[in-house]
Each structure stands twice: as C-alpha cells, then as structure tokens.
Amino acid sequence: ESTAKVIDGKHVAKQIREEIGVEIARMKEAIGIVPGLAVILVGDRKDSATYVRNKKKACEAVGINSLEVCLPENSTEQEVLNSITKFNEDPSVHGILVQLPLPSHMNEEKILNAVGIEKDVDGFHPLNIGRLAMRGRDPLFVPCTPKGCIELLHRYGIQIKGKKAVVIGRSNIVGMPAALLLQREDATVTIVHSRTNNPEGIIKEADIIISAVGQANMVRGSWIKPGAVIIDVGINPVEDSESPRGYRLVGDVCYEEVAKVASAITPVPGGVGPMTIAMLLSNTLSSAKRIHNFD
Amino acid sequence: ESTAKVIDGKHVAKQIREEIGVEIARMKEAIGIVPGLAVILVGDRKDSATYVRNKKKACEAVGINSLEVCLPENSTEQEVLNSITKFNEDPSVHGILVQLPLPSHMNEEKILNAVGIEKDVDGFHPLNIGRLAMRGRDPLFVPCTPKGCIELLHRYGIQIKGKKAVVIGRSNIVGMPAALLLQREDATVTIVHSRTNNPEGIIKEADIIISAVGQANMVRGSWIKPGAVIIDVGINPVEDSESPRGYRLVGDVCYEEVAKVASAITPVPGGVGPMTIAMLLSNTLSSAKRIHNFD
Ligand SMILES: NC(=O)C1=CN([C@@H]2O[C@H](COP(=O)(O)OP(=O)(O)OC[C@H]3O[C@@H](n4cnc5c(N)ncnc54)[C@H](OP(=O)(O)O)[C@@H]3O)[C@@H](O)[C@H]2O)C=CC1
C-alpha cells in the first residue's frame, strides 16, 4: 500500500550521463577540447579511495579525462597546495577536486580556498557560496549533491515556486546550499537542525522535504503531510545480519512508512547518490565549456 | 493598552557609539592609530548626500577619521574603480564604503567587488556573504543593518537559540544576511518573500520576526503570535498632511496593532535605523584593530 512515486535517481543519473557524453563528443569534434577533472587524494582511507575510483570510472564512461594525484597521509599542507597550484595552471584541467576528509593535521579551509574559483567544480569555495546566496549573482558552480536534489525535482516536474520547503540539516556541502537553491527557485524555505524545537511540527507543514542529517530512519511517516515530496540525501549503515557485509544502507527517512503518505520519494540507495557524481561530471563539462567559450 | 516593551534603538545606538569612542581613544593612545572610513559618493542624489553627511558626522563624533570622494553623475566606471584602488592602498583608510545606488550606467557588482575584502565594512562582498553562510567560517564583516538587528536582540536579552524566527524579505543587504545571522545563533529560520503563499500563517508561528520589505504597515496585529518579538527594518514614507514635509516615516509593521500583541517591538523611526550607522562605526573600528593587530 505504498503509494508514493519512486524518484529514480539511478535512472535519471544515467540519462544525464548520456546527455553529457553527447555534449563532450560535440565539443571535442567542434574545438578539439576534452574536459579534464583532477582529483587529489591524501592518505589511505578506504572509503575515500572507493569514492575516487568511482569518480574516475564515471569520468571515463562519459569521455572526461581524469587525472589523479595520491599523496601519503603524512604529506605536508604545502605538498597538497603544490598539487593544487599545478592543476590550477594546467590548461588540460577544468575541474579540481580535493577528496575530503583531509588528514587532521591539515587546514581544510586553506586547502579548499587554494582551488582556483574557475575550477572549483565542487562549488565549496566561499565566493561560490556567497554568490549562491545573493540575488542577482550567479555562482560559477553549484555543489553537486544539492544540485542533484533540485535536478531530480525538475526532471520529475515537481513545482518548487511558492511551495513550502523544509531542509533538514545545514551542512556546508548539502543542507545549506540545498536551502539556498530552493530559495532561488522561490520556495519558502525553513532549515531544521539539531537545535530546532519540535522538528516534526515544522516538517509536517512542508510540501517538499530535503533531508541531509545522517540519522537512519529518523523521519517517520507521521511527520509527513500527505502528498509531500521527499528527497532523502542520508546514507546511513544499519546492522543487517542477512547482508553479506553485515550491514545495509538506509536513508534519513523511514521509507516504508513515508512512502505511504508522500506523493513522491527517493530511495536509498538509488536516489540522490547517483545524482551527485552525475552533477560532478556536469560541472566539469560546464567548466570546460566556459573556459573555452563553447556553447 | 499597548503592552509590548519598546526596543529603543536610538538609546542602544548611543550607548554603542560611546563604547566605540572609548575604544578609539584607547587605541590612539596605545598605538597612535586612528580608524579611517572612506566614502565614495557618485552623482547628486539628495538622499544619498544626506546619508553620507550623516555617516560623516557620526564618524567625527566617535573619533573616526572620515574621508570623502564625490564624483559627478557622468563619471566613468574606471574613475570610481580608481578611487577604490587608491583607498585600498591607503594605510590610513580601514573601511571603504560605496554609497548606493550607483548611476545606472555603472556595474554595481564590479565596483563593489573592487573593494578590498579587508576594508569591506559594508560586508557586501560575496566572499563575506559566503563565509557568513558557512559553518566553521567567519566573515570579516557582517552587513550593518542585520548586524544591528541582532545586536538589539542581544542587548535586550532576547534568546535566539532554539526559537522560531521568520525574516520577511530576502534582499542581499538586509533580509538574507539577517536570516543567516539568526541561523548562526541556532534559531530555526524561515524566509518569507513576495512569492510566499499564506505569509500570515507562517509569520503567526514566529517567536522572532525581522521585517525588511518596504511596505508601510503590511504586518498586522492579527499576524502575530502573542509574545513575539518584532524587529522592524522597514522605512516607508506615508502621506501626512499634518507633517511639515507632507509625509512621515513608518515601518513594515502596523505598530499600533502589533504593540498590543508582541512582547517587544522596535519603533520606526528610532529602532533599527540608528543601529545601522552604529554598526558601520563598529565595523570600521574592528577593521582598524584587525589591520593593526590591536586587541
Ligand atoms: N547522497 C550523497 O551523495 C551524499 C550523501 N550524504 C549523506 O547525507 C547525510 C548528511 O551529510 P552531511 O550534510 O555531510 O552531514 P553533517 O554531519 O555535516 O550535517 C548534519 C546536519 O544534520 C543536523 N542534525 C543532526 N541531528 C539532527 C536531528 N536530530 N534533527 C535535525 N537535524 C539534525 C545537524 O545539525 P547541527 O548543524 O545543528 O549540528 C547538521 O546540520 C549523511 O548521511 C551523509 O552520508 C552526504 C553527502 C553526499
């Protein structure tokens, strides 16, 4: 009796990757330029290595040239900065991505600020965030995960303008930019965070909910206004003895309950996750187009 | 039967100016430095000339050195940029302010971006706004009017953390930064704008309301939750045949009605207005302290 439409991020992401592939081929043929994405990985966290490998594969599949620098855990900040400078100056590189988290002895702010703003495909530079917040200004890049959330709403024809939207979570990489994007599209936005009193009551008013908290199954069916649209960014491991790895991944939203009340919902996995990488490819392509003035 | 406490911005601003005067004297005595504020006025709008004159007077009263450049309406963008560059390089200048609006043939964004970020006492640079939006980052300057609103809440001991706040209006200079500031202090913030459906319903939920719309008496008594706190930024002329000028100034909030329901409210004039200039002086002092490493 689950009635919500499933917002199929995996399918949409595939479609977007195909569109990107076509554009990349067109650009290559017209001006001989292939977009390039450089990834800097510091240390040997397994999860980070997996993310970087997935990004690399995704780049190759659409025809983006992918470069990678792996630095040891005990590198100095200066060594990371040197890699960034090299890529800032390399005309074959159109996007630079520093895989987070960095080792704790490094100053993340300083390192991220070193990425040239015109190659900041993650969109995390404060100048990009400032422009995202300001009316009449446009960021060069929009952060990938929130951009993916909005793209899903667009591709499913869900109206944003004039709707009440609640974003749960206010991180720099998801919640806050997601709220700014919804606001730019004329939603009336409320941000709910860990200090919010009575979050259920606020969430229950929302026509559109984007959740980026990191708490398994936190958002219950009874918190949802019938017909609301749910974008679940959360990726949370829960124990599962039936799974070969001993755990499985769930969202912030209790899917079984909420799918009975909502009009549309993203699954986890297969919702926002695949969109994030698709948006990274999209940002890299836009960057190459902008740098080479190709339309 | 008006029961709300009046939040007396005029009084608080005077107090702040006195505190600033003391600090300036202390700095001068200790390191021989006097803060300097440079104002660039382009064209001959009467209201702009008045604002600039008021800022100049306020500077002099607290001991800030004030410099002024007046350029004719038909100046080129380059001439304005040249003045900015001169002040960026002038070590006696710690704050630079370009009086808005600029003549329509000029690119406001380009001109504002030319102000060195460490002298951007208006806090309008997108890099400052980005840092204001981001957790774990701090802007060098907070825009004066929203900073004045929050300062009033602080000085009247009004708790922000955990409260529901509604900001009406989302301009770059007031509404949007006011929302970011409330959020930094852990309020749960909703921004209401011209595309919001049923604004009354949303406003009625708020514990704290900051209104920056520019519509005389728009917010009615019936829109207010009993006990809410109201900061009225609006400055709107309404016809008044009894006034010598033929008009008087009112806020966005219908004071007579709302003062019967709210627990505290700023009057117009004498609420937020005087705080704006006080915050400009405060930003200029902080800038001089930062540049000269004085604490
Ligand atoms: N699909 C994808 O591609 C991506 C998925 N993610 C996933 O999204 C989730 C969020 O990631 P991220 O934004 O980086 O996380 P952060 O930990 O940086 O931020 C979490 C936010 O949730 C808020 N929060 C915590 N507990 C509660 C609560 N009980 N009620 C309301 N709000 C709460 C926090 O509030 P406060 O600010 O007050 O502390 C904070 O703002 C994670 O599960 C992550 O794995 C992240 C990035 C990409």
Ligand SMILES: NC(=O)C1=CN([C@@H]2O[C@H](COP(=O)(O)OP(=O)(O)OC[C@H]3O[C@@H](n4cnc5c(N)ncnc54)[C@H](OP(=O)(O)O)[C@@H]3O)[C@@H](O)[C@H]2O)C=CC1
């Ligand atoms: N006290 C002081 O020192 C200062 C006072 N002011 C005063 O504050 C007021 C606002 O100034 P400013 O921010 O520059 O104005 P703007 O005109 O730049 O912004 C007005 C905002 O109000 C919104 N709005 C318009 N109509 C409505 C409505 N009916 N319901 C809800 N929202 C609405 C607009 O929405 P949308 O974005 O959808 O168009 C916009 O975001 C003015 O009266 C101004 O004089 C300003 C600066 C300093």
